[in-house]
Amino acid sequence: MRCDDERVSLYRDTGVVLRVQKLGEADRIVTLLTRRHGRVRAVAKGVRRTTSRFGARLEPFGHVDVQCYTGRTLDVVTQVVTVDGFGARLVADYGRYTTGCAVLETAERLAGAEGEPVLRLYLLVVGALRALADGQRDTSLVLDAFLLRAMTAAGWAPALSECARCARPGPHRAFSIPAGGSMCGGCRPAGSATPSPETLRLLQALVDGDWPVAESTPRTARREGSGLVAAHLQWHLERQLRSLPLVERRAPGGTVETG
Numbered sequence: 008m009r010c011d012d013e014r015v016s017l018y019r020d021t022g023v024v025l026r027v028q029k030l031g032e033a034d035r036i037v038t039l040l041t042r043r044h045g046r047v048r049a050v051a052k053g054v055r056r057t058t059s060r061f062g063a064r065l066e067p068f069g070h071v072d073v074q075c076y077t078g079r080t081l082d083v084v085t086q087v088v089t090v091d092g093f094g095a096r097l098v099a100d101y102g103r104y105t106t107g108c109a110v111l112e113t114a115e116r117l118a119g120a121e122g123e124p125v126l127r128l129y130l131l132v133v134g135a136l137r138a139l140a141d142g143q144r145d146t147s148l149v150l151d152a153f154l155l156r157a158m159t160a161a162g163w164a165p166a167l168s169e170c171a172r173c174a175r176p177g178p179h180r181a182f183s184i185p186a187g188g189s190m191c192g193g194c195r196p197a198g199s200a201t202p203s204p205e206t207l208r209l210l211q212a213l214v215d216g217d218w219p220v221a222e223s224t225p226r227t228a229r230r231e232g233s234g235l236v237a238a239h240l241q242w243h244l245e246r247q248l249r250s251l252p253l254v255e256r257r258a259p260g261g262t263v264e265t266g
C-alpha cells in the first residue's frame with residue numbers, strides 16, 4: 008500500500024453492470040448503474056486473470072453489491088458480491104439476451120452524468136432484467152414498458168390520452184413524435200401518424216403496469232406500439248446528443264462487450 012497525502016474514500020453501493028471494456032493486459036473498466044451514485048465507471052483490477060476472485064461477477068447484467076474507493080480519475084472496485092445473476096438466465100435465450108442488451112444500452116444513454124443519482128431508472132432496469140430472466144412475460148412488452156417508463160423518468164413521456172399541445176382530453180386519433188404524442192383535431196400537424204385506439208390503450212397500460220390489458224392486446228397493435236415507442240426514444244436521444252458538447256458525443260450503436 009502506498010502512503011501519501013492522497014485521501015482514499017471508500018463507498019459501497021448496489022448496481023447493475025451495464026458495460027465492460029478491456030483495460031491493459033488484465034484489467035477492465037466496468038460501467039455500473041448504481042442505486043445511490045447513478046452511473047459509475049470503475050476499474051476492476053486483475054479481473055481478466057483466471058485467478059481473479061470477482062471477474063465473473065462483473066459481467067453485463069450482473070446485479071452486484073460493490074465496494075469501491077475513489078481514485079484520481081476512475082474509481083477502483085475492491086469487493087463484489089452477486090445479488091442476482093441475471094446474466095446466466097439471459098444468455099440461454101437469444102431473444103431475451105438481445106432485449107436485455109437494449110435495456111442496458113438505453114439505461115446508459117438515459118443515466119446522465121456520472122455520479123448523478125437516478126434511482127427510478129436503476130429500479131426500472133432491475134425490474135426489466137428480472138422480468139426477462141424469469142421468462143414469464145412477453146419480451147417485447149417488457150422492453151416497451153421499460154422504455155416508456157424510463158422516458159417518463161427522463162421527462163420525455165409521450166402524451167397518450169390528452170393532446171400534447173393544448174391538453175384537451177382524448178383519446179385522439181393523431182400522434183406526432185416531434186410534437187410530443189397524441190394530438191387533437193385542432194392541433195394535429197401535417198404528417199401525423201394515426202395509430203389504432205388499441206395501440207394507445209396498450210401504451211397507457213404499459214406505463215400503468217396493467218399487464219392483463221397489455222397481454223390481451225392484438226399483435227398488430229403491439230407491433231405498432233413498439234414502432235411508436237422506438238421512434239419516440241430515437242427522436243429524444245438524437246435531440247439530447249445534439250445538445251451535448253462535441254467532446255461528450257459517443258459513437259452510435261455501441262454494443263455490450265461480453266469478452
Ligand SMILES: [Zn+2]
Nearest residue numbers: 170173191194
Ligand atoms: Zn390540441
